[in-house]
Amino acid sequence: MQEDIKKGTLCLLAASLLFSSMQSASKALYYISSFERTFYFSAVAAILFFFVCRHRKESLIGKRADLLFMRSLFGFVSTIFLFLSSTKDFPIANVSLLSSTSTIFALLAACLWLKEKMNKGQLAALALAFIGVVAILRPSFTGIEVSAFYGLMGGLFAGLAYTVVRRLKDDASPYTMTFYFMTFSTLASLPFVWAEGFSVLHVKEIVLLVFMGLCMSLGQLLLSYAYRFAPSTKISVYLYSQNLFALLIGITVFHELPDIVSILGGIALISAGLLNFYEVRKETENERKNEEGVSVL
Numbered sequence: 001m002q003e004d005i006k007k008g009t010l011c012l013l014a015a016s017l018l019f020s021s022m023q024s025a026s027k028a029l030y031y032i033s034s035f036e037r038t039f040y041f042s043a044v045a046a047i048l049f050f051f052v053c054r055h056r057k058e059s060l061i062g063k064r065a066d067l068l069f070m071r072s073l074f075g076f077v078s079t080i081f082l083f084l085s086s087t088k089d090f091p092i093a094n095v096s097l098l099s100s101t102s103t104i105f106a107l108l109a110a111c112l113w114l115k116e117k118m119n120k121g122q123l124a125a126l127a128l129a130f131i132g133v134v135a136i137l138r139p140s141f142t143g144i145e146v147s148a149f150y151g152l153m154g155g156l157f158a159g160l161a162y163t164v165v166r167r168l169k170d171d172a173s174p175y176t177m178t179f180y181f182m183t184f185s186t187l188a189s190l191p192f193v194w195a196e197g198f199s200v201l202h203v204k205e206i207v208l209l210v211f212m213g214l215c216m217s218l219g220q221l222l223l224s225y226a227y228r229f230a231p232s233t234k235i236s237v238y239l240y241s242q243n244l245f246a247l248l249i250g251i252t253v254f255h256e257l258p259d260i261v262s263i264l265g266g267i268a269l270i271s272a273g274l275l276n277f278y279e280v281r282k283e284t285e286n287e288r289k290n291e292e293g294v295s296v297l
Helices: 005-028 034-056 065-085 092-099 102-112 120-137 146-168 174-196 203-229 232-252 260-296
Strands: none
Touching: 005 065, 005 092, 005 203, 005 232, 034 065, 034 174, 034 203, 065 092, 065 146, 065 174, 092 120, 092 146, 092 232, 092 260, 102 120, 102 146, 102 260, 120 146, 120 260, 174 203, 203 232, 232 260
16 A cells, blocks of 8 residues: 555544543443443454454454463553543543553563663653653652552553564454454453443443444554554654543543643653654664665665
């Protein structure tokens, strides 16, 4: 497929809006347990991706069951933590910001597990991210806010999941990975829901849970198409628009006005993510130039 930056950017912006909408629906259902929310929305997404994989003739199990299991486990734990942080009183913008620390945790995991090296720019990004996290967590002598801690753990496990995805890129398609992840989340959450007891769902809850599954499915599909239109080094920066969408939804739907400390923390976190993005892009371009130089010689 021919590179098309404009289409890739639009797909990524639409995916970010869908993911923010999913977080909003989760917050609206704060009174339903995280495991039950995960069970229902994952079941909807798993069914949709089953048909997508069948239509595209994609494998449902991939070549590396061990890595698919790890990706799904980390993704499942991340989802549970992020849903735990989506409480009635914790701002959705803060949940989104803490979940975006996944890029920084992925950087650390790549250094420790994949033996990649950080340059000076990435070290600066790490320091900025630390400042942003501290601003949002608001540590004190009595500890930190539980919802904020859950959000940070969600970012940590999402970062681990993305690191596994990098190892899986040649062994499973995005459609296979998403189907496996959603199926795993459905099955993994079922015993917890069974032990807790299923909630009595009314029309509102059913609509929102189905909506979450649709947002997840369409968001993942748009992500896949975005990276088919253009390489991640050119467009993935637009994923940070999810934080802006979350902020706007928080203000208009939940009437949440962030304070100055949270705003400064958010600016630091987003700046860290942007700096890391540009450093990765610079390294990728340098590697490409070196390869072209070798081929010419």
